[in-house]
Each structure stands twice: as structure tokens, then as C-alpha cells.
Amino acid sequence: MEPGDNLDLALAAAQANAEWGWNGLYRNLAPSVTGYLRAQGAAEPEDLAADVFLQAVRAVKRFEGHGAAFRSWIFCIAHNKLIDDSRYRRRRPVEPVAEPAEESATPVGVEEQVLNHLSEDRVKDLLNRLTVDQRDVLLLRIIGGLTVDEVARTLGKNSPAVKALQRRGLACLKREMSSVSVSV
Amino acid sequence: MDISTISDEACERLFSGRLTEADGILADIGWFLEDVRSVYCESISAATRAMHPAAVAAPIVQPALWPPEQHRSCRPLRSWWYPPAERSSSDDLAAGS
Numbered sequence: 001m002e003p004g005d006n007l008d009l010a011l012a013a014a015q016a017n018a019e020w021g022w023n024g025l026y027r028n029l030a031p032s033v034t035g036y037l038r039a040q041g042a043a044e045p046e047d048l049a050a051d052v053f054l055q056a057v058r059a060v061k062r063f064e065g066h067g068a069a070f071r072s073w074i075f076c077i078a079h080n081k082l083i084d085d086s087r088y089r090r091r092r093p094v095e096p097v098a099e100p101a102e103e104s105a106t107p108v109g110v111e112e113q114v115l116n117h118l119s120e121d122r123v124k125d126l127l128n129r130l131t132v133d134q135r136d137v138l139l140l141r142i143i144g145g146l147t148v149d150e151v152a153r154t155l156g157k158n159s160p161a162v163k164a165l166q167r168r169g170l171a172c173l174k175r176e177m178s179s180v181s182v183s184v
Numbered sequence: 185m186d187i188s189t190i191s192d193e194a195c196e197r198l199f200s201g202r203l204t205e206a207d208g209i210l211a212d213i214g215w216f217l218e219d220v221r222s223v224y225c226e227s228i229s230a231a232t233r234a235m236h237p238a239a240v241a242a243p244i245v246q247p248a249l250w251p252p253e254q255h256r257s258c259r260p261l262r263s264w265w266y267p268p269a270e271r272s273s274s275d276d277l278a279a280g281s
Binding site: 031032035036038039119120122123126127139141142143163166167170171173174177 | 187190192195198199209210212213216217219220221222223224225
């Protein structure tokens with residue numbers, strides 16, 4: 001395990017302008033930040049994630065707290081960037097451009113590709129059955145790994161409201177999953 | 185048991201991946217949460233990997249694929265990474281000095 005794998009150490013190093021600190025923070029958090037933005041339907045999740053880390057770089061010296069609080073802070077930035085990006089795109093719709101197909105580092109068989117695609121479709125379909133607030137809460141908990149209190153601070157709600165949204169979101173998922181299994 | 189009455193403790197066990205036998209009603213949701221993580225947490229594209237600081241020593245790649253009119257946030261891969269105080273030294277690095 002490298003020092004950069006420890007979020008507390010990586011944060012302290014990043015605040016001291018050590019490159020390995022930023023390496024550690026990025027390695028730790030970029031996958032889940034990008035995944036959260038992608039799950040929320042961001043048009044360009046990697047670009048948006050880069051904007052999130054750019055803002056974090058600019059503001060990190062003013063940040064006070066340990067690694068877990070930094071994680072919460074990063075997701076707060078990501079959530080706000082998502083809202084800003086949605087508003088921007090509603091005002092300035094652009095034609096989506098097909099990106100070149102990526103070459104996978106390891107060859108994936110056709111059967112596995114089909115199974116992966118079905119799994120992704122199923123996940124997207126179930127998440128789309130949630131309300132916006134329920135999806136925000138559940139994705140911040142599932143992908144961001146945030147606690148109820150951290151989700152509440154990110155979304156500007158109180159903890160009881162977040163728990164209620166969480167419970168209703170889980171009930172909705174359960175209902176939808178049960179109805180799919182009955183119809184099969 | 186109606187899932188809408190599930191306890192806060194059971195919810196926490198669900199999100200931390202520590203469901204017990206008593207939480208049987210949540211088992212399929214637990215699998216779904218794993219599916220969500222599997223779909224979204226590991227799908228980091230080559231473009232994102234290219235923005236990792238370890239890649240900043242490499243020359244700026246493929247500008248032809250990032251025309252400004254198609255990518256609002258198009259920028260050289262290198263410049264955003266370093267904190268403002270270090271940007272001049274990274275520019276020197278870019279110039280090959």
C-alpha cells in the first residue's frame with residue numbers, strides 16, 4: 001500500500017503541493033466522481049470530473065478537515081457542477097458527437113459484452129424509475145460512499161429528509177424489481 | 185415486512201455491504217447496489233486515465249479529436265493539473281527546458 005492510498009496522507013501532501021498527494025487523491029476519488037457524474041447522465045462525465053478536480057486544486061489550501069471530509073467536499077463540488085452543467089446545456093443544446101471506440105486493454109468476448117450491456121441497461125432503467133431527489137441520495141450513498149449527514153450537506157437538506165428519500169428510493173427499487181421478476 | 189419501514193440500521197448495513205440473514209428482504213437490493221458500482225465505478229475511460237497526473241509528462245495528445253466547438257471544456261491536458269503556483273514550472277517543462 002502506498003502513502004497516496006491513504007486519503008488523509010494524500011490530502012495533507014496535496015495541501016503541501018506534493019505531486020504524490022494529488023496522485024493519491026485522484027487515484028482514490030476520480031473513478032467514483034466520474035462514475036457518479038456518468039450515472040447522473042452528464043453528457044461528458046470525464047470533462048466534468050476534470051472541472052471538479054480543477055476547482056479542488058484551486059481551493060484545497062482553504063479546505064479544513066480530514067480525508068473523509070475531503071471526499072464529501074469533492075462530491076459536493078461534483079453535484080454542483082452537475083447542476084450547473086445541466087442548466088448550461090438546457091440553454092445551449094449541442095449535437096452529440098460520437099466518440100471513437102476505445103480499444104479495451106483486455107479483449108472481451110461477445111457474450112460478456114452482451115451481458116455487460118444488459119446489466120448496464122437494467123441498472124439505468126431501474127435508476128430512471130426514481131425521482132430526481134431519490135436518485136441523488138442513493139447515488140451519493142452507493143457511488144460516493146457518503147453518509148446520511150454528508151449527503152444532507154451536499155444536497156442542502158436535513159438528515160431526516162435524506163433518510164426519508166433513501167427509504168422511499170429503496171422501496172421504489174424493490175417494487176420495480178419485484179414487478180420485473182413477476183412479468184418474466 | 186414492508187421495505188418502507190426498514191430500520192436505519194438495516195439501511196446502513198445495506199450500503200456498507202454487511203447485510204445479515206435477518207435482512208433477507210434487502211438481499212436483491214444489495215445485489216443491485218453492487219451492479220450499480222460495477223457499471224459506474226470502474227468504467228473510467230482512456231480519456232480520464234490520460235488526465236491522471238502520471239500522464240502529464242506525455243505530450244498533449246490528439247488535439248484533432250477535441251475541436252473546441254465540440255468540447256466546451258477542451259483544454260491542454262497538462263495545464264489544469266498543477267496548482268497555480270506551479271504552473272509556470274510546468275510550462276517550462278512543456279517547453280523542454
